[in-house]
Amino acid sequence: MTHVDPAIIVDDLHITYKVNLERKNSLKNALVKGMKGEKVNYREVRALRGVTFDVPKGQCTGVIGANGAGKSTLMRAVAGILPPTKGRIEIDGKVSTLLALGVGFNTALTGRENVVLGGLAAGLTRAEVKAKFDEIAAFADLGDFIDMPMRTYSSGMFSRLAFSVSVHMEPDILIIDEALSAGDAKFKERAGQKMSELMGTAGTMLLVSHALGTIQELSDEVIWLHKGRLIKRGEPKEICDAYLEFLKVGDDSIVMEDF
16 A cells, blocks of 8 residues: 555544633623632633544545534634644645635735735745636636625625635645535535545645535545544445444444544
């Protein structure tokens, strides 16, 4: 069996953060309490607990789990947005992320202007962005809206442009969190074809979705997260079937041996 170097290594990753439980969650409130010697009421959330896996170059790893499992936290950590509390993440390659649709866009600017900003942020030159623009615009299929301020866009239009910019930046690693949950059937089909095309050119992908059909179709391997822990990892159908069975019977089906 040919050894493939990992594009992503996640080793014993822990991420813990504090949630402010104050009714008036503001800096002013925190300062007033501090001046009075009172403690701000926080709750500690252990979003990820000792997660370890790797993604070989040119492969897609799907990530599944219920809401609150830690999937989006994991994506943000791999993207470099959230620092590990403990453990390490190693990335080999240029990363393009589609984590929250439309985040990073300036709604006062036009779609065209945001494409340029997105390309420059991804490390492309203006000439490279200009060369890719027609392809990006055609894929997003916004028509004349490409020259309209993005505040006039529907959520679906936001999604299409965000996805199109991300997948046309020629990333080594593409991180996608629920991108295919938005858009009409025609766009979803086009998006799926584009991701398959990226995989065919030796791209590496980390994909989060509740659409298990999409996960099984695109993934070489699937990891299942539950309450911040990696429960199972393996062949897509096997892991998705185990997850579906879990959804029927609930937490009692996960025993401590799984941890």
